[in-house]
Amino acid sequence: MHLIDEVVIQVYAGNGGNGCIAFRREKYRPRGGPSGGDGGRGGDVLLVATNDLSTLLDLRYRRHYKAKSGEHGRGKDQHGRGGQTREIRVPVGTMVYNDETGELLADLVEDGQILVAAKGGRGGLGNINFKTATRQAPEYATPGELGEEFTLRLELKLLADVGIIGFPNVGKSTLISKISKARPKIADYAFTTLSPNLGVAAPPRRDSFVVADVPGLVPGAHQGVGLGIRFLRHIERTRVFLHILELSDEPERDPIQDYEIIMNELALYEESSGSDLLSKPVVVAINKAEDLELAEICEEEYGPYFHEKGIPFFVISAKSGHNLVPLLHTLGDVLEQDKKEELEEEVEDDGTWSPV
Ligand SMILES: Nc1nc2c(ncn2[C@@H]2O[C@H](COP(=O)(O)OP(=O)(O)OP(=O)(O)O)[C@@H](O)[C@H]2O)c(=O)[nH]1
Numbered sequence: 001m002h003l004i005d006e007v008v009i010q011v012y013a014g015n016g017g018n019g020c021i022a023f024r025r026e027k028y029r030p031r032g033g034p035s036g037g038d039g040g041r042g043g044d045v046l047l048v049a050t051n052d053l054s055t056l057l058d059l060r061y062r063r064h065y066k067a068k069s070g071e072h073g074r075g076k077d078q079h080g081r082g083g084q085t086r087e088i089r090v091p092v093g094t095m096v097y098n099d100e101t102g103e104l105l106a107d108l109v110e111d112g113q114i115l116v117a118a119k120g121g122r123g124g125l126g127n128i129n130f131k132t133a134t135r136q137a138p139e140y141a142t143p144g145e146l147g148e149e150f151t152l153r154l155e156l157k158l159l160a161d162v163g164i165i166g167f168p169n170v171g172k173s174t175l176i177s178k179i180s181k182a183r184p185k186i187a188d189y190a191f192t193t194l195s196p197n198l199g200v201a202a203p204p205r206r207d208s209f210v211v212a213d214v215p216g217l218v219p220g221a222h223q224g225v226g227l228g229i230r231f232l233r234h235i236e237r238t239r240v241f242l243h244i245l246e247l248s249d250e251p252e253r254d255p256i257q258d259y260e261i262i263m264n265e266l267a268l269y270e271e272s273s274g275s276d277l278l279s280k281p282v283v284v285a286i287n288k289a290e291d292l293e294l295a296e297i298c299e300e301e302y303g304p305y306f307h308e309k310g311i312p313f314f315v316i317s318a319k320s321g322h323n324l325v326p327l328l329h330t331l332g333d334v335l336e337q338d339k340k341e342e343l344e345e346e347v348e349d350d351g352t353w354s355p356v
């Protein structure tokens with residue numbers, strides 16, 4: 001399977017143009033003097049973050065990105081023109097690493113944010129720069145500098161407010177298709193979703209938020225079982241998890257057991273990656289309960305377990321729409337609360353308060 005959330009590319013900035021050695025030899029001007037111009041600067045390679053892209057797919061088919069070199073200097077005091085920069089557009093949420101050293105160079109989180117990924121070489125100096133009182137005819141110029149070259153690893157981490165997690169086939173994609181305009185593939189088998197989907201949920205009369213549906217998790221995911229956990233990095237940066245459970249026909253499955261298995265996978269991922277997943281607020285919903293009698297039984301049977309933990313709990317049907325509006329309002333509340341707490345922490349950190 002081709003992953004489109006990680007690519008390695010090669011970037012080459014342009015070389016600087018060479019300085020020129022030339023002398024004026026014009027009729028009626030016996031002592032011409034040096035006239036070699038400077039070389040132009042090589043073009044930079046820039047990474048530009050844009051909201052217009054949502055994957056790194058375009059970069060998969062093209063590995064090498066070169067900016068133009070600067071022109072060489074010429075006679076008659078003419079400087080070489082600078083080389084054109086090369087812009088590479090990447091989706092917002094792209095993290096850029098130096099592939100050789102592993103160093104994080106930039107986290108492009110805003111539309112229009114720019115990283116100078118490789119600097120163009122400076123142009124060389126032409127011999128007009130070297131004329132002195134004692135050296136009237138300098139026979140030298142300097143060469144242009146080489147442009148920088150790097151191997152970069154780009155990693156896309158989606159920026160969403162809510163990350164939907166859960167076993168395969170529980171109805172995560174069905175839910176995102178109900179609450180937003182996203183139209184992911186939905187089917188009655190595990191691992192229908194192979195890469196993350198984003199959707200904007202707009203509950204009535206309140207702020208909209210971005211929801212990410214990621215491929216399903218199974219026991220052992222942190223060791224690579226199923227599609228593994230590589231998609232978890234996408235939800236590392238979400239504020240809130242919406243954990244979807246289901247009333248499954250499989251006799252060995254139980255919603256609470258499923259819940260604990262997934263939380264355990266998150267814990268193992270957290271341990272191995274040093275990320276911070278378990279401290280995020282969670283909202284739980286048991287899906288596929290369009291039968292209202294069944295929904296009530298579900299509420300009684302599973303509700304207390306989550307209420308005791310202080311976790312907001314809903315019994316829903318993504319298919320019929322049952323209970324989706326209250327679920328969205330609660331997600332909105334939890335998000336607002338989380339943003340408020342973050343703001344308070346920031347204020348505590350630097351001890352100042354400046355009204356926005
Ligand atoms: N009865 C019922 N079926 C549902 C409901 N929501 C989803 N389904 C069905 O469950 C199956 C899986 O739905 P998906 O939305 O593809 O599930 P998913 O969690 O995205 O699955 P993966 O992408 O494989 O992880 C489909 O056949 C859906 O029609 C629901 O509320 N009620």
Ligand SMILES: [Mg+2]
Binds near residue numbers: 173
């Ligand atoms: Mg899916």
